Amino acid sequence: MQFTRQLILAMVLLPVPCFSVDLENGEEINEVCAGCHGEFGQGGKEGEYPRLAGMPSAFLAKQLHLFRDRLRPNLAMVEYVDHRQMPDEDIRDISHFLSQIVLQTKLPPVDETAEEFNAYERLLASKRLMQIPRAPGDIEKGKKQYRKECASCHGRDGMGDMEKAVPMLLTRQ
Numbered sequence: 780m781q782f783t784r785q786l787i788l789a790m791v792l793l794p795v796p797c798f799s800v801d802l803e804n805g806e807e808i809n810e811v812c813a814g815c816h817g818e819f820g821q822g823g824k825e826g827e828y829p830r831l832a833g834m835p836s837a838f839l840a841k842q843l844h845l846f847r848d849r850l851r852p853n854l855a856m857v858e859y860v861d862h863r864q865m866p867d868e869d870i871r872d873i874s875h876f877l878s879q880i881v882l883q884t885k886l887p888p889v890d891e892t893a894e895e896f897n898a899y900e901r902l903l904a905s906k907r908l909m910q911i912p913r914a915p916g917d918i919e920k921g922k923k924q925y926r927k928e929c930a931s932c933h934g935r936d937g938m939g940d941m942e943k944a945v946p947m948l949l950t951r952q
């Protein structure tokens with residue numbers, strides 16, 4: 780009895796999502812985005828097209844709303860983001876779809892001389908990695924500056940914060 784009461788109370792108190800996300804719709808929309816951001820949202824052209832995979836969905840949705848309302852200029856995406864082509868539900872679905880993609884950062888070591896080594900599969904796997912260009916600079920100085928000015932929000936390891944919609948700046952290790 781006590782348990783049932785607690786259960787009912789929990790059901791009343793828990794926030795019930797007032798919408799349901801359609802990941803299949805998100806996957807379908809992603810076919811358009813993949814041309815630039817990559818099939819797995821891994822980014823393209825050495826980061827010119829930013830990586831979207833694994834970013835907080837609220838962050839992605841916010842950027843799409845900003846593009847759609849022309850508050851964040853993005854010439855490359857202008858023809859893909861307007862109210863007709865990208866209603867609110869689509870923004871929700873594509874943002875959740877991209878957010879749940881987990882990318883590798885490093886290829887597992889393989890023996891290229893082994894008989895079962897498959898160069899084509901290796902190439903496909905390498906495309907699924909995150910694309911972040913290495914920028915020149917003073918790494919030690921950057922580390923100090925990061926700890927002082929950025930880590931409080933983006934996290935010590937640069938992984939961001941899903942709940943607060945702070946984007947990750949680093950790769951997943």
Ligand code: HEC
Pocket residue numbers: 808809811812813814815816827828829830831839840842843852853855856859873
């Ligand atoms: C023609 C190429 C192209 C296509 C297609 C495209 N994008 Fe983009 N997208 C870009 C470029 C370029 C930027 C970076 C703009 C900038 O530097 O501010 C960007 C930025 C973004 C950002 C902001 C990322 C960040 O870190 O701030 C999001 C989110 C995004 N795109 C989502 C999408 C989605 C979803 C689709 C598919 C509906 C899509 N894009 C299709 C080129 C494209």
Ligand code: HEC
Pocket residue numbers: 829838841924925928929930931932933944945946947948
């Ligand atoms: C007070 C919290 C806070 C601090 C401190 C902070 N950031 Fe951010 N940062 C954010 C949030 C939130 C966003 C996402 C903004 C949005 O939603 O449009 C962001 C976005 C970014 C982006 C864009 C990421 C992307 O993929 O589009 C970069 C790059 C970035 N921050 C770098 C830094 C650096 C470097 C520092 C330190 C010098 C720093 N930030 C300090 C909260 C913070």
